[in-house]
Amino acid sequence: MLVQADRVRAQIAAILDRWGMSPDLAATTVEAMTETDLLGVDSHGISMLMTYEKRVQEGKVKLTVPPRIEKRTACTALVDGGDGLGHPVSAFAMNLAVDMAKEVGVGVVGVRNSHHFGAAGVYARIAARRGAIGMVTSATRGVAMVPTRGAMPVLGTNPLAFAAPAKRNRDFVLDMATTTTAAGKVKVYDLNNKPLPSGWVLEADGTPVQDPKRGMQVVFDEAAGGLSPLGGSPEMASHKGYGLAMMVHILGGTLVGASFSPIRNRTQKPEDPDRLGHFFMAIDPAAFREAGDFENDLDDVIDVLHATPASDPARPVLVAGDPEEAERQRRLEHGIPIPEALDRHIRAICERSGAPYLLS
Template sequence: MSETQPAARPAVARATEAAATRFIADAFAKVGFTEADAATAGRLMTRADLSGADAHGIFRLPMYVERIEAGGMAPRPEIVTNRTAPSVALIDGGNGLGHLVMSRAVETAMAMAQETGIGWVGVRRSNHAGPAALYVEGPAAAGMAAIYSVVASSNHMAPWGGAEALLGTNPIAFGIPAGAEPDVILDIATTVVSYGTVKAQLMNGRPIPEGWLVDPATGAPVVDAAGVAGSLLLPIGGYKGSGIAFALGLLAGTLNGAAFGRDVVDFNADRATETNTGHFVVVIDVARFLPLETFRADVDRHIADFRAAKALPGWPPVRLPGEARASRITERTRDGIPIPAPLAKVLDGLADRLGIARLEREG
């Protein structure tokens, strides 16, 4: 390259972790959050972007703000914890942002696990809370194992063989502490992709890959934007994914007195109605089974064995849950969070409407 030739600019602008956190917090403060709650929401949503969950971080901010403004979500919820047994609690989220409600739920579950060995916390009257991994990584970092699930905030999947959307993506996440290796963090939807991923695909003008969506009237694949509305997401593993979504919905929704099935409010289409989103988180104190350092060392040993496993011809090396996520967090903490031009335009519009500073970004 000639010395006089300017360096190529990045195709996508990037925002620092601090800038993204500040922008999100400023937006929430403007619509009525306390300073502490705005900061918590900003931190967790930015963490989603740092980990590569681009459809669940700052991308969701405009929708959250619109729900608050429309009266569908409380900016200052009264979150009530009812400990019903030594290892069980039920939280009423007061119709607050899911990130705030689940922060309380994880803290409660970890405290009970430290006391009794295990804590199961159910949640009702909550809202969308971002990626499931957010709520298992904290316990794993503290040397505890965790499991989390939620009834998705809209139904986009049919029961296996059906043509009516009665199930959501209903994700499940596991967090398992390791030693020198990255903690094992598995976060999967029970559909092939989340609906947020579909929305991000559309926002960025990218086609819909075959195998994500089908037309409920014909069963034919949906691969263009015009056919997305009313289409159905396909489950992972055929009937198995549909069955897992059903079981998780009963545990996260019905068991907690929260919405499931026909009761789910589509937060994509309805900004004003309370969703009564249900979640659960289970935290297990590893040290109740064997010394934590022994467990960490064994997990590291198994990770090394699996990583060294021979790959199929033409396949990349074996990748384990948590490795790519840890790499993305390192890379994005260093280089910034990608902000595609269509998203930047939406966020700038939100900032101007709320009267806050626009998101600082480079590129």
């Protein structure tokens, strides 16, 4: 079924309220999750409530602790997420990075003691909307990526997002996992009962998994096998994807003092928080160029790309961010798709939490 964004927003808010989340923290989380669904990133929006409920029930997530700055210089800061959901601290951190960039040219903010933050591109877009270049990386809880020549997963999907402001065109926004696909996309295929594209999920012997339920077992139960690195095959392509995932973890995990999942999982008790880390950087183009020059030049670059002759005239050349913005407009008009299986999950969460069911 298709559900208008206001209803999705109200449903998420009602559930977070019943879980006891502070109103200001919940408001930021609701907006981030709804925006994610509007952009078509179905793996990281309202469907994440299934995972968040489990974390709340386990006592891993604190829902009333606001972000707190631990260390700060003129252009850097370290922020403690208070073991809460990652959306409030991530919006706080990116806005802080932009504030510093507007003052001194660049702002870099690390976050630790956080949890899953949804789609990285949501926070990169904050910087672009405020006229800054933004970059976001994050460590992840799950162990899903099989390294080059490996037979079992070691790293997570470790996302990377980058956004830059244009003037006439849509902002450039790249939002990607460092695996061939994000783990949450496997969940979306399972909810829609669709076969997985070959090469996304691999058994320990390298056999592609196409059954979505088996894919869920391999990826989310951390069985042998997992997600292929970005680039898949040949070996050097996947090795670069694996290296990119390591780079992202170094920034979003090691630099900020966050946990590394394979090490944490050896000693973590059921109630221990995930202690994830995130990394946010903002650059003010005015530190390098006269006001407006950067945006004008970026517009020229985007114009050239859009004007490139297409191999299929019915499918024009796209620039990163175009598909998501086009999907956002469609979903604002027609609604956000909620598969029947997801709807059943949301109804069940409402029953368990005592929240009203608001999607229909």
